């Protein structure tokens with residue numbers, strides 16, 4: 001639940017941002033597959049699911065507030081080559097890591113909003129990994145190569161993202177291995 005308007009607004013904004021990220025990663029994933037980057041497509045598909053988890057967490061943390069709100073959220077636009085799309089993906093993740101989630105978290109802590117603190121924390125942890133994975137993918141794609149991955153594990157509770165492994169226990173939310181969804185080609 002959420003008590004304060006400012007944190008409620010930040011939850012809605014983050015919900016909007018994550019929802020848009022989910023959609024554009026689906027589109028950019030299709031584009032990567034069309035260009036022959038099957039594993040980059042897999043990465044986009046898996047990370048889209050992590051953003052869906054985050055959007056759901058923010059929505060749930062806001063569950064006690066009903067109504068119709070105009071939601072302002074940053075979102076990257078553009079459908080270019082996979083290299084260009086990865087520039088957008090990196091920019092979006094870095095904004096969340098460097099500015100959005102640290103600030104939203106501070107406000108939520110100041111306001112004693114424990115559900116929002118948890119939801120923002122889960123997202124911030126995952127987005128750091130996403131930013132790194134997209135940076136690595138862009139390097140490969142710019143050399144004309146696909147990334148070398150077999151499968152991606154995503155925690156359905158917090159969106160924690162792991163390449164080619166599934167932890168016994170999620171290091172972010174503590175849930176067991178069974179809570180991970182596995183994405184493979």
Ligand SMILES: [Fe+2]
Pocket residue numbers: 047050051093126127130131
């Ligand atoms: Fe992300």
Ligand SMILES: [Fe+2]
Pocket residue numbers: 155156157158159160170171172173174175
């Ligand atoms: Fe988790």
